[in-house]
Amino acid sequence: MLEPERILRLEDDRVVFLDQRRLPLEEAEVACSSAAEVADAIRTMVVRGAPAIGIAAAYGYALAAARGEDLEAADAVLRASRPTAVNLAWALAEMRADPSAAHARAIHRDEVERCRQMAAHAAELMAPGTRALTHCNAGGLATGGYGSAVGALVSAWERELLEHVWVDETRPLLQGARLTAWELEAAGIPHAVIADSAAASLMAAGEVDCVVIGADRIAANGDTANKIGTYGLAVLAHHHGVPFYVVAPTSTVDPGTATGDDIPIEERDPAELTARFPARNPAFDVTPAELITAIVTERGVHYEPFEESLAAEGAAA
């Protein structure tokens, strides 16, 4: 397993990231010496994945506090680095109460522990011989360690329930083909990368038993924002009678966002697709709650109506 401090860590005077843009070709690190530099690392996707960017923001804030930076400015620059994931705002709210390095490290440790818990719950949903399909990277790289959706696959593999994983390559930035495949290889789990557009015919052929994904923000009613392409997968899974599971920590649930309509969707540089022709490049989409079979958090498995179940969890948190 990828050690949490290899993915990101706070040192005395800097935050150090494994540069996810260069994987799997190279395991290079990027060091940031201010909150603004950490925000840049988030924006340029040195680090990505909703829980991981929450942890990155916590480390950036702790670094700013240690350096005597203006904490209001640090909060603003970190918060603005990416708009869709709610974990950024969640982690910064946590850090305002206690901006210490120890607190930031505790947030990191807790996120990884939550992954282990949700992965165990999610694995229980899988039958022996499961061939799962996943999209983007909801692995240790995305959560600061262990992973949410990929954590669920690792847990299912350890329980001998998982046979194979179809990995959507995940255009345009290929987080599936670069990062998820790399993590599954390290875990020894049989897998094959596919074009995102090949998922439908694999489902039609009966070669997909469930779809397992992470989340960037879950609205109060269960509507879920995740990497572009997730919504289409949910429609396809519904059409083919394939269960569709969202695996994410409670830090991704946003009780302040009523429905998916209220989630801001980041539009990224069209040049990520093509620099030669006009292009449109939304980074996320929203899957309505009715297409989701279950949402799995560290506290357990939630079924519709998600609103009550998720709210009860928040109250207990």
Next chain:
Amino acid sequence: MLEPERILRLEDDRVVFLDQRRLPLEEAEVACSSAAEVADAIRTMVVRGAPAIGIAAAYGYALAAARGEDLEAADAVLRASRPTAVNLAWALAEMRADPSAAHARAIHRDEVERCRQMAAHAAELMAPGTRALTHCNAGGLATGGYGSAVGALVSAWERELLEHVWVDETRPLLQGARLTAWELEAAGIPHAVIADSAAASLMAAGEVDCVVIGADRIAANGDTANKIGTYGLAVLAHHHGVPFYVVAPTSTVDPGTATGDDIPIEERDPAELTARFPARNPAFDVTPAELITAIVTERGVHYEPFEESLAAEGAAA
């Protein structure tokens, strides 16, 4: 408009292709001096698109006849170059009756003329202000001139019915982002390239009025093989109430193939997706007839039940 002889042509002692692998960066040509070299050009996708590879096979066969090659061997090597499109077999059957250069050129001319006819029929299906979505390249490059699905868009644009085209980039070989965008730019039609996985959320947002695609083989019952990702688009279009149109010449209809289950699906080199990890790379998928709103050929618009309508057309041909 891209001139047919720029896309492919028969010269005295060779067949010359515009190298579609190098577009849009470079307009280079590849010359083939035997049927085997033409088969290589088809296999390696110097030329692609079901009608265009039919024309290429006709030229290859005529070249073999002019050179005094063994015509049975020429037929076999050309036929085996790609398995899914039926146009290869159709064109070779035509050429066996008359292997002359004039006949091959007539096949080319006829395919382009059929495109103009089917495009006019398909444009009539579109209302003013249409925002269409297309996948892969069913343009002049794919048909030897004018285009089937892209021809329909050009015809709708000329009639002032078309507002905008969403172009699926079409992984792994990016025929949309490289070839269709290039053709639409040349025609002056507003367009934007999208990740294949972004189509679903554009449909959910009401930004897609119809899907228009070509075909590699249409079975007798209307089941349609086309570039991987087409079937998923059809499911998504159905879910969102978006019309789904197939535009293809009768040379793509195969009365000898009863249903989509009988269409061989080419599996291409996984390295087209990733050379680093295991991958699965089917080049095509099959869309069942019940997800297709209409099939448009040079003879007109066909609705369900396609079996009778397509068979009647074959009889009239």
